[in-house]
Amino acid sequence: MKLALISFTKTGASLCCQLTKNLQKQGYMCEGYIPRRFFQETEGREDKGIYGLEESALEWTKRQFFQMDGLIYIGAAGIAVRSVAPFLRDKLTDPGVVAVDERGQYAISLLSGHVGGANELAKAVAKSCGAAPVITTATDINQKMAIDVWAAKRGLWIGDREAAKEVSVRLLEEESVGFFSDFPVKEPLPEEYSWNRAGKANVWVTVKKRPRKEDETGTMLLEVLEEGGQILRLAPKILTVGIGCRKGISSEIIEEKIKEALEEGNLEEHAVARFASIDLKKEEEGICRVAKKWGVPFVTFSAGKLETVRGTVQESAFVRQVTGTGNVCERAALLGAGEDGALLVEKKAGHGVTVAVAMESLGGL
Secondary structure, eight states, rough: OOOOOOOEEEHHHHHHHHHHHHHTTTTTTEEEEGGGGTTTTTTGGGGGGGGEOOHHHHHHHHHTTTOSSSSEEEEHHHHHHHHHHGGOOTTTTSSSSEETTTTSSEEEEEESSTTOOOHHHHHHHHHHHTTTTEOHHHHHTTTTTOOOHHHHHHEEOOHHHHHHHHHHHHHHTOOOOOEEESOOOOSSSTTTTTOOOOOOOEEEEESSSOOTTTTTTTTHHHHHHHTTOEEEEEESSOHHHHHHHHOOOOOOHHHHHHHHHHTTTBBBBGEEEEEEEGGGGGTOHHHHHHHHHHHEEEEHHHHHHHHTOOSOOOHHHHHHHSSSSSEEEEEEHHOOOOOOOEEEEEEEEEEEEEEEEEEOOOOOO
């Protein structure tokens, strides 16, 4: 977790140095900023991650807000609130924000307590300076498992925000929440979550976009939807999209074919972990552009490596002549998905593009 700390007074500068040092020992990547005039009077040293501050709190926040996972303001909570206000977007993407008084008596989780990690950060700060952590999120103070925290710790994409709110509301009203998962869950769930038993609010861990009757839990989930119950989908990023294409195919066409393949497989775009292809395509502009747009890595494999993939794939003599392997997209998808990966969408071809989708094995959440 990347953190940036800011202080405004001499007392606060001393605390900033202390917190930066202690949080670094806890494994955080920290940068501490203190007013330049106090730099020599404290432990200010750039080689220890302490920097002189020569800009306003608002300017500093603008620079740090979209780069850091957490921001810590040492001073009045109002300074933190006014500084972050212009940059707030969404609780699922905003960094965690913590305010600490300059005497180190209280560490207050101000923003993005769950997904942004501010609640845990406030506790870490409190531990580092002997402060009392101040947590105000309802699920925490009522000792209920916040589903967004549970999901974030497991790297799951969180779907409908309103459905997430509904889960919390039902828990706080002492109602049971239905829990469905297409994957094993290692740790026991709190008793307020009911396995495979629908409630007015429900959680579904899946890579699918919608339930289908032929799916193992599809019928039950369809009944939930028909009865008006809400479903919060949580998706693990475990899909690999294998791509083959002619040289110079536009990113728009490639993206269109990827979306068509995912739609055919009833698969969630946010479950995609990577794109994969042959190394001849490692600089293919269209694929690289879509990978950047989707925020996923683009991995490539040699023809020899692709040939090691066992199982039934759709071979093409022409593709073998050009690339050295008879199938690029399916083999690349399976290699990207790992040793126990499974092909979910077979090769789909059109407009000079081939796409396949494989899912890596997920032992448990």
